[in-house]
Amino acid sequence: MTGALIVGVLLPVLMISMVFDVLGLIDNPYFGFLLYVVMAPLLVFGILLFILGGLFFHGKEDIGTYTVEYLKEQFTRPGRYTRIRRLLIFTAVSTLLLVFVVGVASYSSFKYTSSARFCGLFCHNVMQPQYTAYENSPHSRVSCVECHLGAGADWSERSRFTGLKQLASVVTGSYPKPILSPINDLRPGRETCEKCHLPEKFHGSRLYSKDHFLNDETNTHVKTIILMKVGSGDIQGTKAHGVHWHVSGIQQVQYRAVDQQREVIVAVRKREKGKKDVVYSLIPKTGKNAQPLPEYKSGAGELRTMDCIDCHNRPTHIFLSADEALDKKLLANIIPSYLPYIKRQALAVITGKYTSREEAGVGISRGLQNWYREHYPDLIRKNPDLFERAIQGTIEAYEENIFPEMNVTWGIYKTNLGHKNGSGCFRCHGKLQENKSGRVISSDCNLCHIIFAEDEKHPDILSSLQCLLRM
Template identity: 70%
Template sequence: MFSLNVYKRIINLVSRSKVSVIGALLVSILLPVLLISIGFDSLGLIENPYFGFLLYVVMAPLLVLGILLLIFGTFFSRGGEEIGTYTVEYLKEQLSRPGRYTRIRRLLYFTVAITLVLVFVVGLASYSSFRYTSSSQFCGQFCHNVMQPQYTAYRNSPHSRVSCVECHLGKDADWAERSRFTGLKQLWAVATDSYPRPILPPITALRPGRKTCEQCHLPEKFHGSRLYTRERFLADEKNTRVRTVILMKVGSGDIEGRVAHGIHWHVSESQQVYYRAADHDREIITEVRQVEKGRKDVVYTRIPGIDGGTAETGKGELRKMDCIDCHNRPTHIFLPADEALDRKLAANTISPYLPYIKRQALEVIKKEYPSREVARVEISRGLQNWYRDNYPDLIDNNPNLFERSVQGVIDAYMDNVFPAMRVTWGTYRNNLGHSKGAGCFRCHGKLREAATGRVISDDCNLCHVILAENEKQPEIIKSLKGVIE
């Protein structure tokens, strides 16, 4: 299609400037490598997050740099005595001579063709980079140590199939927001070791909003109440199994003529709950405002003297209550040590037949270890030693049972404790209950209606009915035989 001359001309053009030569080298090496790798990646043949990083965060930008150098060099860096090919005067001169016109036209065609190919490749590379940096794999695994606690908890949660960006950015986040997320700021923090340990909850930036959750959960569709049974194990010789049965008044926003009620009353459409907090973590709530169309706002203020005096009202941002104010740990669920063991015991990963296993396991997992590797060894050693001293035949008679249980205890620790990130038992609080006066009790029992003095109720039957609490043989389970176990 093109005469040899044109190629020569182009090579001439490029080789005249050092900048272009570097650019050309970069492009000719990276282009084929990138094309093939992106092909492999699209087919799902590449699993390693480090390869993705190399590809999209290092190589793709280098290719773009190469292209820029190439163009920059040919346009602006005229070497030798010859005048730059693309200057306006030169073009004018060339175009005014009929013989030369066709040649220059070919050159232009060639340039356009090359540009189109490059635009395609750069587009492909940026799209793949975007897709890659948005993947849970990148978010959770690339900065392995940093995100390990959140990624581990996420993988064990009901949302393990929801990608990180679906919650942290939502579907309709704009590009600016996304680029802030995928941007190099985080990478910089990791590279320079300047991130906080533990990583703080994203109270302001990147906190999922109500809309995010409502892509999948509609509060109007929740059912009335829900029965929960929880298995616990006592720290006695037999690891006695006890059960708690609670009827949670999950409730709903208003639907089909029913008024909003129960726990999800807070997120109904017909009225809204707003609040102000005195601190960044929104632990100390100083004012609550219940807003309903056609009604005067009901204002609640903090009861003086409760939990260390009054916090001033009227300060801080007035926020609309949403899902995350209660469900702050829908997926990064870190359990208390006690509960982590109870779950493994209930699943029989840790065998309840080992005498005192609950008590001994609790003792070893609650110790502080410098690292997860040390913890793994020490937990195992601690249990071995104790059982050898106190039940000398047990390990020899049940080697498999014992080994499996030790592994279960180690797993309970590994799922929740990350010394390198300073994440240990209880580091992240969960607002979906009322442990230590937090959660629901940030408002309930702490604020009262300014006008009438009526306190936001903390009646034990407001949110749930406790049908049995840590009982061996709850009556309620007997009477519901066949319905719940």
């Protein structure tokens, strides 16, 4: 009876709600949750309860299921014939309807729990940093599950299982703040990234221009021009070369790190088809700065095969440094570079200590107002709009990258796609040495890129290229 009651109530409600959802009439992430994570499973529960009840009390009390003998008996009695026919039609139609609704609901549940909205918004506080960074990234049209799970039931199942553990930690508030990186059991990039990117195809070199603004009065705009040797894995006879040599099909780079962050790499092995393995290990430092090698026995630490994520650990959750975040706003003219010393002053207020985003907004706004009122009172009185834009731009730069509630502050999530302070590429390059020959993994400045200009106002290379383009 309870089962029948649940089904009787939920079926029409669920059907109407699903029509609303399909037509997109209700725009609320909790609506989908209620529909597909609460009501749909409850309906299935009701159906199961109904069937179980029928089986359990079958023959007892006043419950009978359709057995052949029962039907035969009913059909032979003329008075009961029409009634039983109606009952049969009703059962058939309602079963079909149920199967249809449950089918559509299961499919929608699957789609809904795989959507970026569900992942990013449902656990709002927990996922806010990653979701915000994702929304501002080149992958904002790629759903979370395409990188975090990929296709196939195997990883889907694994994640539903770990997902339950994570749900429990959210409910009890025992999750780590910030969420730890790297993720231990992330699906290998070779199976997810390569659904869209083909390593064999990254060809040749790319010219990058990186814009910076200096801390001087005019916020001087300077450029670093780098020719990055993106290279490729091997394709149709081209030898693997350049940065993507590490992920070509013919060889593998494996490494062991002794810390959770995978920052202290102690051993690297290069395996190439038809060649002997080459092993590199950490060089002990000598002289004044001598430090003991991190403790490790051979075989300690996880052996990882290098893939996309060992360099591209921030393809979509890109948290900028304070400097980069402000440069981006200045470049887009959201913060006007016309305001004297705005880079320096914004940097000073944006890196202050705040306990919440609201407090930061007030702190940044007050900090800038106080300084400019004291030093450039006329300028901001004459250009109130310009000044207001600068304040808003600075707050945006903060809010896109910093989440005090999750302890995500400047520099918490580091990128491995470079070599600031010996991190990223320099975890191996220049640090590890071949055991026999003593040859170090190269850190020659021209191995990965050629730098044409570093923080120059008018790089010659750009003028030359412009001449070429005009020809």
